[in-house]
Amino acid sequence: MEKENLSVPSSRKDANRNVHKIMEAAKVVFKEKGTEAKIEEIAEKAGVGVGTIYRRFVNKERLVWAVGMEIIEEIRDKQRIDVDLSVPADQKIRLILDEFLLLHHKYGQLHEMLITLSQDTPFGEEIRHILSDVLQVTIREGQEQGIFRNEDPEILEAFVLHIVNASLIKRLRSQMDVEDIPKTIADFVLKGLS
Amino acid sequence: MEKENLSVPSSRKDANRNVHKIMEAAKVVFKEKGTEAKIEEIAEKAGVGVGTIYRRFVNKERLVWAVGMEIIEEIRDKQRIDVDLSVPADQKIRLILDEFLLLHHKYGQLHEMLITLSQDTPFGEEIRHILSDVLQVTIREGQEQGIFRNEDPEILEAFVLHIVNASLIKRLRSQMDVEDIPKTIADFVLKGLS
Amino acid sequence: MEKENLSVPSSRKDANRNVHKIMEAAKVVFKEKGTEAKIEEIAEKAGVGVGTIYRRFVNKERLVWAVGMEIIEEIRDKQRIDVDLSVPADQKIRLILDEFLLLHHKYGQLHEMLITLSQDTPFGEEIRHILSDVLQVTIREGQEQGIFRNEDPEILEAFVLHIVNASLIKRLRSQMDVEDIPKTIADFVLKGLS
């Protein structure tokens, strides 16, 4: 499932530059207002005409999908770097949670979007796979190292993945320094895993 | 903040019966489609005309609020029963999590709705208070009993409250028997608290 | 295939009155501008909002179909009266052609619309049937009376049906008094049939 299925492909540099500008604008606008944001607003933010968006994305739904997929891939790429380090599994979980938090800071509203996407679209299965992959490997690693308990890794992974959600973060932000949030969440999660 | 502030009061029995029918229909429809559901669909499901909804609720926003408040109160009432039992704090947490799960099963999508409500409406403060109150008391109890660690109870409460979210539950449902979900979540949470 | 499949049914009098107003306005506007006429213009002419049109007709295409079908039925009803008279078949053909011409005068541009409809829509078969039915009966009658030649009635009927077309009429109108057109066409057709 490549991006080409979501945006209409083009060999021209200027076209692809615009696809990028549109996606970046869409991320910003979706972050603020969720999926209900107007296409016109995205076009304005991207500095292109509405027609340009419709030239590259068949309709609004596909734009939403494309943005979602790109964020998912961003998450995956960051996680892959973490998982290749030679540190104990619990350290890796801390790093992965840090990445999640950074992305949440960056994409806010989009968390719900990703959840919706992973349930309602043809890409759902793939999104779920991407999000789960690295975490499960790390959890198995921790189990082999005797750091994590021997529960089904898929289930433990579900907790790690879903505990970092927009509402928890919003809540914690009102109660503690933002810098302390990653450690607090990681402490809770690692106790849950142990 | 009473329901009468959200729905327009009426002395006629059949009018109040309509408010009830509308609220129940709205719960079902919001559960499936979230707040974006159309008023007309709710009216249809309730077996009333759209005009009747607008006679009872100033606008769509107020209907959303009213539905949200009612669920919040349902949650509060159940939790109050749990907290008054004379069992150890960890048992109470298990019971409270069970209630959460039942509500999630019942209201699905509405979790996000409540979160949104607790952030964006005049009732936010009250909603947050209702949701937090019982949990915090129980956590403090557990800390006094030496069962839970001495982290700020407000923060621990945040984890308990927000770990039960629609996406985690949907995910777990695909991986285990529904009956096992409450125990699995409670195990994870209680480890996190300890 | 009933009209209910084309317009959304309603039991209310005011609703049906509007369906009628919309159809009449659409006939007038389509007559002038063809199918490319704007929905907004039809709404204006009908004295209703655009939303009202979309409440009754799922989309523009369906409105076009509905208007087409209504005209077809109008044609059929007129023809049925003619065919029941006790006059020779050639007289009936003259009467039927007169009706055609009146309808053409009334609906102008819509002729092309009907042709397109009879080819491209799910109603095509039905439209063709309605238009052909009465003519074929009359032609057979004429053949039994020895007035028309013994060519396949379906083929003769095709000539009668399709000779009355917008372009011929427009052309003749520039060359003769409008009152003389029916007789001129009928003379030509009846010679063709004999």
Next chain:
Amino acid sequence: MEKENLSVPSSRKDANRNVHKIMEAAKVVFKEKGTEAKIEEIAEKAGVGVGTIYRRFVNKERLVWAVGMEIIEEIRDKQRIDVDLSVPADQKIRLILDEFLLLHHKYGQLHEMLITLSQDTPFGEEIRHILSDVLQVTIREGQEQGIFRNEDPEILEAFVLHIVNASLIKRLRSQMDVEDIPKTIADFVLKGLS
């Protein structure tokens, strides 16, 4: 009225080759979809960019005109050959109708386009003249030979010209062998003329 007035002239051979490619593609696409066909589709079929079409044709309307004129001229050229033969007028009418049918087979939808053109454009007069000229000469010839009745030749010509229309042909095609259509139409027309 020469083609140069419709397409922008160019000294380069490849440019003129493009005009030709565009016209041929436009004929095909207009034949299928009528004048509502999109410029982009014509460009694609022609294997050129849309910009190239706009370099050669001021706007879509002019492209439509150009295509129409070319077909008209094709008709005229064929008819001229027929009219110069030394056969009776009714034979000539048969030959002319044959040509019409071939053109219809070739250009389908374009018939309506030509009719529209002959009514709405600055070329209307010319188009009507080209289409009428040869037919009228032939009809007068037939009247002198005593084969056709003494109706106004312009009116008889109107019948011959307009009886060959897309809808009649489509209809007949579903009822008889394609090879038999010319004779059937000619028989009907010649009876009408006699």
Next chain:
DNA sequence: CATGAATGAGTTTTCATTCAT
């Protein structure tokens, strides 16, 4: 009061035409 038809502002979507590459 209840109803659901009507409304029209607000959005999405299309496509002839322009223009940077």
Next chain:
DNA sequence: AATGAATGAAAACTCATTCAT
């Protein structure tokens, strides 16, 4: 000159809210 990406005005369509019946 050719290209096809970009444009944006214009058209289609939606849906919260009003109001006649």
